[in-house]
Amino acid sequence: MxxxxxxxxxxNGTIGSAAESKKVQANQRIExxxxxxxxxxxxxxxxxxxDYSYAKYKPRFxxxxxxxxxxxxxxxxxHFADSSKTALFSAAQKVKHLTPAIGTELVGxxxxxxxxxxxxxxxxxxxxxxxxxxxxQELSIHEQLDIARHFGPLHKHATxxxxxxxxxxxxxxxxxxxxxxxxxxxxxxxxxWHSDVTYEIQPPSTTxxxxxxxxxxxxxxxxxxxxxxxxxxxxxxxxxxxGLTALHSAVAQAEGSRAAGLHVRREPVESVHPVxxxxxxxxxxxxxVNPGFTRRILGVPKPESxxxxxxxxxxxxxxxxxxxxxxxxxxxxxxxxxxxVTHTATFDFxxxxxxxxxxxxxxEKPESVEDxxxxxxxxxxxxxxEIWKEQGVEIPQSKKGLSRARGYND
Numbered sequence: 266m267x268x269x270x271x272x273x274x275x276x277n278g279t280i281g282s283a284a285e286s287k288k289v290q291a292n293q294r295i296e297x298x299x300x301x302x303x304x305x306x307x308x309x310x311x312x313x314x315x316d317y318s319y320a321k322y323k324p325r326f327x328x329x330x331x332x333x334x335x336x337x338x339x340x341x342x343x344h345f346a347d348s349s350k351t352a353l354f355s356a357a358q359k360v361k362h363l364t365p366a367i368g369t370e371l372v373g374x375x376x377x378x379x380x381x382x383x384x385x386x387x388x389x390x391x392x393x394x395x396x397x398x399x400x401x402q403e404l405s406i407h408e409q410l411d412i413a414r415h416f417g418p419l420h421k422h423a424t425x426x427x428x429x430x431x432x433x434x435x436x437x438x439x440x441x442x443x444x445x446x447x448x449x450x451x452x453x454x455x456x457x458w459h460s461d462v463t464y465e466i467q468p469p470s471t472t473x474x475x476x477x478x479x480x481x482x483x484x485x486x487x488x489x490x491x492x493x494x495x496x497x498x499x500x501x502x503x504x505x506x507x508g509l510t511a512l513h514s515a516v517a518q519a520e521g522s523r524a525a526g527l528h529v530r531r532e533p534v535e536s537v538h539p540v541x542x543x544x545x546x547x548x549x550x551x552x553x554v555n556p557g558f559t560r561r562i563l564g565v566p567k568p569e570s571x572x573x574x575x576x577x578x579x580x581x582x583x584x585x586x587x588x589x590x591x592x593x594x595x596x597x598x599x600x601x602x603x604x605x606v607t608h609t610a611t612f613d614f615x616x617x618x619x620x621x622x623x624x625x626x627x628x629e630k631p632e633s634v635e636d637x638x639x640x641x642x643x644x645x646x647x648x649x650x651e652i653w654k655e656q657g658v659e660i661p662q663s664k665k666g667l668s669r670a671r672g673y674n675d
Contacts, residue, residue: 319477322406322622324426324438331421331531336466339417339629343546346382346389353386366493367395367606368589376412376598377404384415387600391471392546396488396601396608398591402475404598406436409475409624416471417626420462423515423531424522428622437623439474443616455582458489458609459557461625464515466536469603470628476593476621483614485592486599488606491551493587494580495541496649503647506552507634509540509565511574513558537563539633544605548641549648551605552577553631581607593621604628 314320354360358373369390376399379387391397404412406428413419419435426438441447461469474486495503515533522529540562542553556578562570581587591599601608603625610619634645653660 319620321430322428322436322438322477322620324440325429326426326527327434327530328528329530331423333531333534334465334467336630337418337627339467339470339627341388341392341470341546341629342385342416343389343392346385348389350386350390352380353383353390356383362394363398363589366587366589367488367490368398368591369394369396370398370400372400374399376402377408379412381415384412388416388471389546391600391602392544392605395490395492395606396589396591396599399598399600400594400596402596402598404475406433406475406622406624409473409598409622410435413471413473413624413626417628420465420469420625420627421530422462422625423533424518424527424529435624437625439619439621439623441612441615441620442618446615447612454609455578456556457612458578458582458607459555460553460603460607461623462515463538463553463555463558463603464513464534464536465627466534467627467630468538469625471600472603472623472625473598473600474621474623475596475598476619477595478618478620479593479595480614480617480619482592483611483617484619485590485611486608487588487590487611488601488608489581489584489587491553491605491607492549492648494552494577494584495550496647497580497584497586503541503550506573507539507541507550509562509573510537510633511540511554511562512537512560514560515558518558535560538631539636541634542604542631543634543637543645544602545629545632545637547648548637548643548646549605549651550634550645552581553604554578555581555607582609593619604631 314323317323353371353374356374356378357371359371361370361372362368363370387397410419410433421434422437426440427434428436428438461472495506498506512535514535516535519529519533538553540552540554541550543550554574554577559574561567562573565573591597632640637643637645650660
């Protein structure tokens with residue numbers, strides 16, 4: 266997928282010839298709008314600075330060079346949490362699970378007041394539920410970074426913008442305004458689904474995003490559960506995928522930045538990760554591929570790789586049983602576990618402004634089912650089966666032979 270940045274010219278009248286076209290255009294005011302692929306073409310955000318209260322957090326692209334990332338030790342804070350999450354839940358006015366598979370909203374908690382114990386329990390809750398939402402949060406970006414550092418060393422992005430305010434190179438800026446109209450000819454909606462920077466050797470864990478400016482409606486984010494995707498598959502497909510690895514690449518993202526005339530601060534990398542990874546705290550299996558960065562499955566013929574990835578990508582994007590959708594308001598905050606969910610934004614809000622700040626801790630190196638079980642001596646689990654066991658539900662058995670289609674009333 267390549268970035269697109271072109272100009273559009275608007276005019277009136279009927280054009281009868283090339284010469285007449287030039288004459289008419291010469292007498293017209295030509296309005297240009299940059300049309301972009303929002304995934305690979307980052308925003309400069311140079312407009313409307315005078316009357317914008319968050320101008321210091323608008324995008325900046327420093328011309329600096331960073332060393333390649335190397336492996337670092339990371340211990341997930343969820344390991345230290347009380348499984349009942351009493352400290353966290355007792356501070357909330359309400360705990361709302363938004364779907365069976367994914368998404369919880371905690372009402373009445375001030376993130377600035379979280380104790381370390383509550384932060385650990387939040388890490389565990391995010392690991393179990395995929396994404397956790399908070400509204401009406403007044404925490405500053407510096408306080409957001411402090412929480413993120415509790416979860417792990419912070420990632421610095423090689424291509425996307427950082428805030429203009431100095432010293433915030435670990436912040437990822439999400440910004441779009443009237444000057445940038447997403448071009449439907451430049452990308453498909455499926456291609457925008459991703460888990461953040463999965464091409465890194467140690468991709469992110471418990472990631473947070475705070476929206477500081479947003480439209481009254483539109484600009485939502487959707488998350489899709491990798492746990493639920495794994496659970497939906499047949500036992501044979503589960504076992505097959507558990508033995509595979511896939512290549513994740515930063516090359517297209519770097520090329521998109523360079524095509525836009527921007528400096529790439531760290532050379533793009535490619536990493537090989539298991540197609541099914543195990544969360545280090547829950548021990549649950551999750552499908553770990555995404556349309557944004559996963560390029561191919563290794564060790565199989567290309568048609569097989571293309572077919573499997575296409576199937577998984579469509580399940581991520583189209584199976585609504587795996588999804589939760591969140592409408593942002595100013596000062597809304599989401600924490601999601603990039604190891605077990607993918608996400609995408611809806612680009613339906615142009616020409617309104619949408620501005621958010623992300624803090625992104627590194628996680629551990631992704632671990633396959635085989636490696637997890639060898640390291641821990643534990644058996645990796647299917648999340649849905651474990652929940653059914655807790656609920657005392659009889660676990661459905663796989664049936665051989667032909668199955669009869671059954672509908673439902675809705």
